[in-house]
Amino acid sequence: MNRVRVTRVFHFEAAHALYGYDGKCRHIHGHGYELHVTLLGEPLQDPSHPKQGMVMDFGDIKQCIQQHIIEQFDHALLLCRHTPFFELADTLQQHTDRIVWLDYTPTCENLVIDFARRIRSVLPTQVQLHHLTLYETPSSYASWYAEDQPA
Numbered sequence: 001m002n003r004v005r006v007t008r009v010f011h012f013e014a015a016h017a018l019y020g021y022d023g024k025c026r027h028i029h030g031h032g033y034e035l036h037v038t039l040l041g042e043p044l045q046d047p048s049h050p051k052q053g054m055v056m057d058f059g060d061i062k063q064c065i066q067q068h069i070i071e072q073f074d075h076a077l078l079l080c081r082h083t084p085f086f087e088l089a090d091t092l093q094q095h096t097d098r099i100v101w102l103d104y105t106p107t108c109e110n111l112v113i114d115f116a117r118r119i120r121s122v123l124p125t126q127v128q129l130h131h132l133t134l135y136e137t138p139s140s141y142a143s144w145y146a147e148d149q150p151a
C-alpha cells in the first residue's frame with residue numbers, strides 16, 4: 001500500500017478585527033489569505049475507474065473547498081459574535097450579506113482550526129485531511145496537522 005499526500009492551494013480576501021488585541025490588528029483590516037489543503041490517501045487502483053491513480057481528483061478538491069470554505073469566507077468580514085461588534089449586526093446586514101459571525105476571535109490559528117473541522121465533515125471517507133496551512137500574510141501562517149491533535 002502506498003499512501004500519498006495531495007495538495008491544492010486556494011486564495012481568498014477577507015477583513016477581520018481581533019477585538020481586545022493589544023496591537024493594530026484590533027482594528028478592522030484586510031488580508032489576502034492563502035490556504036493550502038493537503039489530503040492523504042491511497043491512489044485508486046481500478047483501471048476501469050475514471051479516477052484511477054488518484055487520491056482525490058484535484059478538480060473535486062477544488063469544488064469541495066470552494067463550496068465549503070471559499071464561498072463563505074471570500075470578500076467577507078470576519079467578526080466574533082461575542083464582542084461589541086455584534087451590536088452592529090442588524091445595521092451591517094442591511095447592507096451586506098458577507099459578514100461571518102464567529103464564536104471565536106478570527107486569528108489565523110482559530111480560522112485554521114475551524115477550516116479543519118468544516119473540511120473533515122465533508123471529505124469522502126477514503127481520504128483524510130493531513131494538514132492545512134493558512135497564510136495571513138506572505139510571512140505569517142498557521143498550520144493544523146491531524147497528527148498533532150489529541151486522540
Ligand SMILES: Nc1nc2c(c(=O)[nH]1)N=C([C@H](O)[C@H](O)COP(=O)(O)OP(=O)(O)OP(=O)(O)O)CN2
Pocket residue numbers: 018025031106107108109136137140
Ligand atoms: N499568532 C498570531 N499573531 C497575530 C495574528 C494571528 O492571527 N495570530 N494576527 C495579527 C494581525 O491580524 C495581523 O495580520 C498581523 O499583524 P502584523 O504581524 O503586524 O502584520 P504585518 O505584516 O503588518 O507585520 P509587520 O511586522 O508590521 O510587517 C497579529 N498577530
